[in-house]
Amino acid sequence: MMPAAARRLVGVLLTAAALLASGIPATALNVQPVIIDLLSSGRRTSTVLTLQNTFSTTVPVELTARRLDVVDGELRETDVEAEDLLVFPAQATVEPGQSQAFRIQWVGDPEIQASQHFFVTVAQLPVVLPENQNAIQVLYNFKVLVSVGAPGAVSALAVQSVAIETGEDGVGRPVLMVSNSGNTYGYVGKNRLTLVQRAPNGDEILRESWEPEQLQQLMGLGLVPSGATRRLPINIRLPQPNGAVTVELTPVQDR
The missing domain is CATH 2.60.40 (Immunoglobulin-like)
Structure with a gap:
Protein backbone atom coordinates (compact mmCIF):
# COMPACT_ATOMS: atom_id res chain seq x y z
CA MET A 1 0.00 0.00 0.00
CA MET A 2 1.39 3.44 -0.93
CA PRO A 3 2.32 5.61 2.10
CA ALA A 4 0.23 8.73 2.66
CA ALA A 5 3.09 11.08 1.79
CA ALA A 6 3.69 9.26 -1.48
CA ARG A 7 -0.02 9.38 -2.33
CA ARG A 8 0.03 13.15 -1.97
CA LEU A 9 2.96 13.64 -4.34
CA VAL A 10 3.38 11.77 -7.60
CA GLY A 11 5.93 13.34 -9.94
CA VAL A 12 5.84 13.05 -13.72
CA LEU A 13 9.10 14.08 -15.38
CA LEU A 14 8.97 15.54 -18.90
CA THR A 15 11.92 16.55 -21.02
CA ALA A 16 11.61 19.57 -23.28
CA ALA A 17 11.37 17.32 -26.35
CA ALA A 18 8.56 15.29 -24.81
CA LEU A 19 6.43 18.35 -24.24
CA LEU A 20 5.64 18.67 -27.92
CA ALA A 21 3.95 15.27 -28.00
CA SER A 22 2.35 15.36 -24.57
CA GLY A 23 -0.46 17.83 -25.11
CA ILE A 24 0.79 19.79 -22.08
CA PRO A 25 1.41 23.48 -22.89
CA ALA A 26 5.10 23.98 -23.62
CA THR A 27 4.87 27.64 -22.62
CA ALA A 28 4.49 26.94 -18.90
CA LEU A 29 8.29 27.13 -18.55
CA ASN A 30 10.47 28.67 -21.20
CA VAL A 31 14.26 28.27 -21.33
CA GLN A 32 16.36 30.35 -23.72
CA PRO A 33 18.70 29.69 -25.39
CA VAL A 34 18.79 25.89 -25.69
CA ILE A 35 22.05 25.82 -27.68
CA ILE A 36 25.04 27.77 -26.35
CA ASP A 37 28.39 28.37 -28.05
CA LEU A 38 31.23 29.57 -25.82
CA LEU A 39 34.94 30.29 -26.28
CA SER A 40 37.61 29.11 -23.85
CA SER A 41 39.10 32.62 -23.50
CA GLY A 42 38.13 36.20 -24.22
CA ARG A 43 34.75 37.88 -23.92
CA ARG A 44 32.67 34.86 -24.92
CA THR A 45 33.60 32.60 -22.02
CA SER A 46 30.18 33.15 -20.45
CA THR A 47 26.56 33.84 -21.32
CA VAL A 48 23.18 34.12 -19.62
CA LEU A 49 20.51 31.44 -19.64
CA THR A 50 17.00 32.70 -18.91
CA LEU A 51 14.09 30.76 -17.42
CA GLN A 52 10.62 32.28 -17.67
CA ASN A 53 7.85 31.00 -15.42
CA THR A 54 4.36 31.47 -16.89
CA PHE A 55 2.80 29.17 -14.30
CA SER A 56 0.42 30.69 -11.75
CA THR A 57 2.51 29.11 -8.99
CA THR A 58 6.09 29.43 -7.76
CA VAL A 59 8.54 27.04 -9.42
CA PRO A 60 11.74 25.76 -7.77
CA VAL A 61 14.45 24.63 -10.21
CA GLU A 62 17.90 23.06 -10.05
CA LEU A 63 20.64 23.24 -12.70
CA THR A 64 23.33 20.61 -13.23
CA ALA A 65 26.03 20.27 -15.89
CA ARG A 66 27.42 16.97 -17.19
CA ARG A 67 29.91 16.15 -19.90
CA LEU A 68 28.98 14.73 -23.29
CA ASP A 69 30.91 12.06 -25.20
CA VAL A 70 30.49 10.52 -28.64
CA VAL A 71 29.88 6.76 -28.33
CA ASP A 72 29.26 4.66 -31.45
CA GLY A 73 28.50 7.82 -33.38
CA GLU A 74 25.92 9.03 -30.86
CA LEU A 75 26.21 12.05 -28.56
CA ARG A 76 25.65 10.77 -25.02
CA GLU A 77 25.46 12.38 -21.63
CA THR A 78 27.90 10.94 -19.09
CA ASP A 79 27.69 10.72 -15.30
CA VAL A 80 30.69 13.04 -15.00
CA GLU A 81 29.79 16.39 -13.51
CA ALA A 82 31.38 19.37 -15.22
CA GLU A 83 34.04 20.92 -12.99
CA ASP A 84 35.14 23.45 -15.60
CA LEU A 85 31.68 24.77 -16.50
CA LEU A 86 30.20 27.04 -13.83
CA VAL A 87 26.43 27.34 -13.48
CA PHE A 88 25.26 30.07 -11.11
CA PRO A 89 22.98 29.99 -9.25
CA ALA A 90 22.63 26.21 -9.13
CA GLN A 91 19.17 26.50 -7.57
CA ALA A 92 16.49 29.15 -7.68
CA THR A 93 12.83 29.75 -6.96
CA VAL A 94 11.00 31.60 -9.73
CA GLU A 95 7.83 33.48 -8.89
CA PRO A 96 4.76 33.37 -11.19
CA GLY A 97 5.18 35.54 -14.28
CA GLN A 98 8.83 36.23 -13.46
CA SER A 99 12.15 35.30 -15.08
CA GLN A 100 15.41 34.10 -13.58
CA ALA A 101 18.84 34.57 -15.16
CA PHE A 102 21.57 31.94 -14.75
CA ARG A 103 25.19 32.49 -15.72
CA ILE A 104 26.92 29.74 -17.70
CA GLN A 105 30.70 30.25 -17.67
CA TRP A 106 33.72 28.29 -18.83
CA VAL A 107 36.32 28.26 -16.01
CA GLY A 108 38.62 25.59 -17.44
CA ASP A 109 41.78 25.66 -19.56
CA PRO A 110 41.81 28.82 -21.72
CA GLU A 111 43.94 27.01 -24.34
CA ILE A 112 41.96 23.81 -24.89
CA GLN A 113 43.20 21.62 -27.74
CA ALA A 114 39.81 20.03 -28.45
CA SER A 115 36.21 21.17 -28.11
CA GLN A 116 34.31 20.42 -24.90
CA HIS A 117 30.60 19.65 -24.72
CA PHE A 118 28.00 19.54 -21.96
CA PHE A 119 24.33 19.20 -21.19
CA VAL A 120 23.07 21.72 -18.65
CA THR A 121 19.86 20.26 -17.23
CA VAL A 122 17.24 22.68 -15.95
CA ALA A 123 15.03 20.53 -13.72
CA GLN A 124 11.83 21.61 -12.04
CA LEU A 125 11.76 20.34 -8.44
CA PRO A 126 8.66 18.88 -6.76
CA VAL A 127 6.93 20.89 -4.05
CA VAL A 128 5.35 19.63 -0.84
CA LEU A 129 1.56 19.68 -1.09
CA PRO A 130 -0.85 20.39 1.79
CA GLU A 131 -1.99 17.50 3.97
CA ASN A 132 -4.74 15.28 2.52
CA GLN A 133 -4.29 16.70 -0.97
CA ASN A 134 -3.72 14.23 -3.77
CA ALA A 135 -2.17 15.52 -6.99
CA ILE A 136 0.04 14.67 -9.90
CA GLN A 137 2.87 17.12 -10.37
CA VAL A 138 4.20 17.49 -13.90
CA LEU A 139 7.91 18.32 -13.65
CA TYR A 140 9.60 19.97 -16.60
CA ASN A 141 13.15 19.01 -17.52
CA PHE A 142 15.12 20.95 -20.16
CA LYS A 143 18.45 19.98 -21.72
CA VAL A 144 20.63 22.87 -22.87
CA LEU A 145 23.55 21.98 -25.15
CA VAL A 146 26.74 23.91 -24.29
CA SER A 147 29.82 23.71 -26.53
CA VAL A 148 33.20 25.31 -25.86
CA GLY A 149 35.89 25.90 -28.47
CA ALA A 150 39.22 27.73 -28.54
CA PRO A 151 39.36 31.17 -30.20
CA GLY A 152 40.64 30.91 -33.77
CA ALA A 153 40.14 27.14 -33.94
CA VAL A 154 38.40 25.73 -37.02
CA SER A 155 36.39 22.62 -37.76
CA ALA A 156 36.98 20.32 -40.74
Whole structure:
Protein backbone atom coordinates (compact mmCIF):
# COMPACT_ATOMS: atom_id res chain seq x y z
CA MET A 1 0.00 0.00 0.00
CA MET A 2 1.39 3.44 -0.93
CA PRO A 3 2.32 5.61 2.10
CA ALA A 4 0.23 8.73 2.66
CA ALA A 5 3.09 11.08 1.79
CA ALA A 6 3.69 9.26 -1.48
CA ARG A 7 -0.02 9.38 -2.33
CA ARG A 8 0.03 13.15 -1.97
CA LEU A 9 2.96 13.64 -4.34
CA VAL A 10 3.38 11.77 -7.60
CA GLY A 11 5.93 13.34 -9.94
CA VAL A 12 5.84 13.05 -13.72
CA LEU A 13 9.10 14.08 -15.38
CA LEU A 14 8.97 15.54 -18.90
CA THR A 15 11.92 16.55 -21.02
CA ALA A 16 11.61 19.57 -23.28
CA ALA A 17 11.37 17.32 -26.35
CA ALA A 18 8.56 15.29 -24.81
CA LEU A 19 6.43 18.35 -24.24
CA LEU A 20 5.64 18.67 -27.92
CA ALA A 21 3.95 15.27 -28.00
CA SER A 22 2.35 15.36 -24.57
CA GLY A 23 -0.46 17.83 -25.11
CA ILE A 24 0.79 19.79 -22.08
CA PRO A 25 1.41 23.48 -22.89
CA ALA A 26 5.10 23.98 -23.62
CA THR A 27 4.87 27.64 -22.62
CA ALA A 28 4.49 26.94 -18.90
CA LEU A 29 8.29 27.13 -18.55
CA ASN A 30 10.47 28.67 -21.20
CA VAL A 31 14.26 28.27 -21.33
CA GLN A 32 16.36 30.35 -23.72
CA PRO A 33 18.70 29.69 -25.39
CA VAL A 34 18.79 25.89 -25.69
CA ILE A 35 22.05 25.82 -27.68
CA ILE A 36 25.04 27.77 -26.35
CA ASP A 37 28.39 28.37 -28.05
CA LEU A 38 31.23 29.57 -25.82
CA LEU A 39 34.94 30.29 -26.28
CA SER A 40 37.61 29.11 -23.85
CA SER A 41 39.10 32.62 -23.50
CA GLY A 42 38.13 36.20 -24.22
CA ARG A 43 34.75 37.88 -23.92
CA ARG A 44 32.67 34.86 -24.92
CA THR A 45 33.60 32.60 -22.02
CA SER A 46 30.18 33.15 -20.45
CA THR A 47 26.56 33.84 -21.32
CA VAL A 48 23.18 34.12 -19.62
CA LEU A 49 20.51 31.44 -19.64
CA THR A 50 17.00 32.70 -18.91
CA LEU A 51 14.09 30.76 -17.42
CA GLN A 52 10.62 32.28 -17.67
CA ASN A 53 7.85 31.00 -15.42
CA THR A 54 4.36 31.47 -16.89
CA PHE A 55 2.80 29.17 -14.30
CA SER A 56 0.42 30.69 -11.75
CA THR A 57 2.51 29.11 -8.99
CA THR A 58 6.09 29.43 -7.76
CA VAL A 59 8.54 27.04 -9.42
CA PRO A 60 11.74 25.76 -7.77
CA VAL A 61 14.45 24.63 -10.21
CA GLU A 62 17.90 23.06 -10.05
CA LEU A 63 20.64 23.24 -12.70
CA THR A 64 23.33 20.61 -13.23
CA ALA A 65 26.03 20.27 -15.89
CA ARG A 66 27.42 16.97 -17.19
CA ARG A 67 29.91 16.15 -19.90
CA LEU A 68 28.98 14.73 -23.29
CA ASP A 69 30.91 12.06 -25.20
CA VAL A 70 30.49 10.52 -28.64
CA VAL A 71 29.88 6.76 -28.33
CA ASP A 72 29.26 4.66 -31.45
CA GLY A 73 28.50 7.82 -33.38
CA GLU A 74 25.92 9.03 -30.86
CA LEU A 75 26.21 12.05 -28.56
CA ARG A 76 25.65 10.77 -25.02
CA GLU A 77 25.46 12.38 -21.63
CA THR A 78 27.90 10.94 -19.09
CA ASP A 79 27.69 10.72 -15.30
CA VAL A 80 30.69 13.04 -15.00
CA GLU A 81 29.79 16.39 -13.51
CA ALA A 82 31.38 19.37 -15.22
CA GLU A 83 34.04 20.92 -12.99
CA ASP A 84 35.14 23.45 -15.60
CA LEU A 85 31.68 24.77 -16.50
CA LEU A 86 30.20 27.04 -13.83
CA VAL A 87 26.43 27.34 -13.48
CA PHE A 88 25.26 30.07 -11.11
CA PRO A 89 22.98 29.99 -9.25
CA ALA A 90 22.63 26.21 -9.13
CA GLN A 91 19.17 26.50 -7.57
CA ALA A 92 16.49 29.15 -7.68
CA THR A 93 12.83 29.75 -6.96
CA VAL A 94 11.00 31.60 -9.73
CA GLU A 95 7.83 33.48 -8.89
CA PRO A 96 4.76 33.37 -11.19
CA GLY A 97 5.18 35.54 -14.28
CA GLN A 98 8.83 36.23 -13.46
CA SER A 99 12.15 35.30 -15.08
CA GLN A 100 15.41 34.10 -13.58
CA ALA A 101 18.84 34.57 -15.16
CA PHE A 102 21.57 31.94 -14.75
CA ARG A 103 25.19 32.49 -15.72
CA ILE A 104 26.92 29.74 -17.70
CA GLN A 105 30.70 30.25 -17.67
CA TRP A 106 33.72 28.29 -18.83
CA VAL A 107 36.32 28.26 -16.01
CA GLY A 108 38.62 25.59 -17.44
CA ASP A 109 41.78 25.66 -19.56
CA PRO A 110 41.81 28.82 -21.72
CA GLU A 111 43.94 27.01 -24.34
CA ILE A 112 41.96 23.81 -24.89
CA GLN A 113 43.20 21.62 -27.74
CA ALA A 114 39.81 20.03 -28.45
CA SER A 115 36.21 21.17 -28.11
CA GLN A 116 34.31 20.42 -24.90
CA HIS A 117 30.60 19.65 -24.72
CA PHE A 118 28.00 19.54 -21.96
CA PHE A 119 24.33 19.20 -21.19
CA VAL A 120 23.07 21.72 -18.65
CA THR A 121 19.86 20.26 -17.23
CA VAL A 122 17.24 22.68 -15.95
CA ALA A 123 15.03 20.53 -13.72
CA GLN A 124 11.83 21.61 -12.04
CA LEU A 125 11.76 20.34 -8.44
CA PRO A 126 8.66 18.88 -6.76
CA VAL A 127 6.93 20.89 -4.05
CA VAL A 128 5.35 19.63 -0.84
CA LEU A 129 1.56 19.68 -1.09
CA PRO A 130 -0.85 20.39 1.79
CA GLU A 131 -1.99 17.50 3.97
CA ASN A 132 -4.74 15.28 2.52
CA GLN A 133 -4.29 16.70 -0.97
CA ASN A 134 -3.72 14.23 -3.77
CA ALA A 135 -2.17 15.52 -6.99
CA ILE A 136 0.04 14.67 -9.90
CA GLN A 137 2.87 17.12 -10.37
CA VAL A 138 4.20 17.49 -13.90
CA LEU A 139 7.91 18.32 -13.65
CA TYR A 140 9.60 19.97 -16.60
CA ASN A 141 13.15 19.01 -17.52
CA PHE A 142 15.12 20.95 -20.16
CA LYS A 143 18.45 19.98 -21.72
CA VAL A 144 20.63 22.87 -22.87
CA LEU A 145 23.55 21.98 -25.15
CA VAL A 146 26.74 23.91 -24.29
CA SER A 147 29.82 23.71 -26.53
CA VAL A 148 33.20 25.31 -25.86
CA GLY A 149 35.89 25.90 -28.47
CA ALA A 150 39.22 27.73 -28.54
CA PRO A 151 39.36 31.17 -30.20
CA GLY A 152 40.64 30.91 -33.77
CA ALA A 153 40.14 27.14 -33.94
CA VAL A 154 38.40 25.73 -37.02
CA SER A 155 36.39 22.62 -37.76
CA ALA A 156 36.98 20.32 -40.74
CA LEU A 157 33.84 18.32 -41.50
CA ALA A 158 33.93 15.50 -44.03
CA VAL A 159 31.28 12.98 -45.07
CA GLN A 160 32.90 9.56 -44.61
CA SER A 161 30.00 7.48 -45.87
CA VAL A 162 26.29 7.49 -46.64
CA ALA A 163 24.11 4.44 -45.97
CA ILE A 164 20.48 3.73 -46.78
CA GLU A 165 18.57 2.41 -43.80
CA THR A 166 15.14 0.88 -44.34
CA GLY A 167 12.52 1.29 -41.65
CA GLU A 168 9.57 -0.91 -40.77
CA ASP A 169 7.55 1.04 -43.32
CA GLY A 170 9.87 -0.20 -46.07
CA VAL A 171 11.03 3.33 -46.85
CA GLY A 172 14.73 4.03 -47.25
CA ARG A 173 16.30 7.04 -45.52
CA PRO A 174 19.91 8.29 -45.70
CA VAL A 175 22.27 8.12 -42.72
CA LEU A 176 25.52 10.08 -42.80
CA MET A 177 28.79 9.32 -41.04
CA VAL A 178 30.50 12.69 -40.67
CA SER A 179 33.98 13.16 -39.21
CA ASN A 180 35.66 16.30 -37.89
CA SER A 181 39.45 16.44 -38.12
CA GLY A 182 39.55 20.08 -37.00
CA ASN A 183 40.44 21.40 -33.56
CA THR A 184 36.98 22.68 -32.70
CA TYR A 185 33.40 21.54 -33.21
CA GLY A 186 31.28 22.06 -36.30
CA TYR A 187 27.61 21.92 -37.25
CA VAL A 188 26.60 19.95 -40.34
CA GLY A 189 23.30 21.83 -40.33
CA LYS A 190 25.05 25.14 -41.02
CA ASN A 191 26.10 23.95 -44.48
CA ARG A 192 24.31 23.54 -47.78
CA LEU A 193 23.78 19.84 -48.43
CA THR A 194 23.31 18.26 -51.85
CA LEU A 195 22.13 14.65 -52.03
CA VAL A 196 22.15 12.42 -55.11
CA GLN A 197 20.68 8.91 -55.30
CA ARG A 198 21.36 6.48 -58.13
CA ALA A 199 19.45 3.28 -58.79
CA PRO A 200 21.34 -0.04 -58.92
CA ASN A 201 21.62 0.37 -62.73
CA GLY A 202 23.35 3.74 -62.29
CA ASP A 203 20.45 5.99 -63.29
CA GLU A 204 20.08 9.17 -61.25
CA ILE A 205 16.70 9.09 -59.53
CA LEU A 206 17.06 11.93 -57.01
CA ARG A 207 19.06 15.15 -56.78
CA GLU A 208 18.12 17.69 -54.17
CA SER A 209 19.81 20.49 -52.21
CA TRP A 210 18.88 22.07 -48.88
CA GLU A 211 19.95 25.40 -47.46
CA PRO A 212 20.94 25.48 -43.75
CA GLU A 213 17.50 26.50 -42.49
CA GLN A 214 15.86 23.67 -44.46
CA LEU A 215 18.53 21.13 -43.50
CA GLN A 216 18.11 21.86 -39.79
CA GLN A 217 14.44 20.95 -40.09
CA LEU A 218 15.47 17.51 -41.39
CA MET A 219 18.35 16.64 -39.09
CA GLY A 220 18.87 19.36 -36.49
CA LEU A 221 22.17 21.20 -36.23
CA GLY A 222 24.23 18.01 -36.45
CA LEU A 223 26.96 18.82 -33.92
CA VAL A 224 30.28 17.03 -34.57
CA PRO A 225 32.92 17.52 -31.84
CA SER A 226 36.56 17.89 -32.80
CA GLY A 227 38.25 14.55 -33.49
CA ALA A 228 34.92 12.71 -33.50
CA THR A 229 32.66 10.97 -36.02
CA ARG A 230 28.88 11.30 -35.75
CA ARG A 231 26.09 9.15 -37.15
CA LEU A 232 23.46 11.57 -38.47
CA PRO A 233 20.16 10.39 -40.03
CA ILE A 234 18.36 12.71 -42.45
CA ASN A 235 14.59 12.57 -42.25
CA ILE A 236 13.74 12.29 -45.96
CA ARG A 237 12.09 9.49 -47.92
CA LEU A 238 14.26 8.16 -50.73
CA PRO A 239 12.59 7.07 -54.00
CA GLN A 240 14.04 3.56 -53.61
CA PRO A 241 15.36 1.64 -50.59
CA ASN A 242 18.43 0.55 -52.56
CA GLY A 243 21.06 1.92 -54.89
CA ALA A 244 23.80 4.39 -53.95
CA VAL A 245 23.61 7.80 -52.26
CA THR A 246 26.26 10.52 -52.29
CA VAL A 247 26.26 13.73 -50.28
CA GLU A 248 28.18 16.98 -50.70
CA LEU A 249 28.52 19.61 -47.97
CA THR A 250 29.13 23.20 -49.05
CA PRO A 251 30.01 25.89 -46.49
CA VAL A 252 27.66 28.87 -46.49
CA GLN A 253 29.16 32.29 -45.88
CA ASP A 254 28.20 34.30 -42.79
CA ARG A 255 26.63 31.30 -41.04
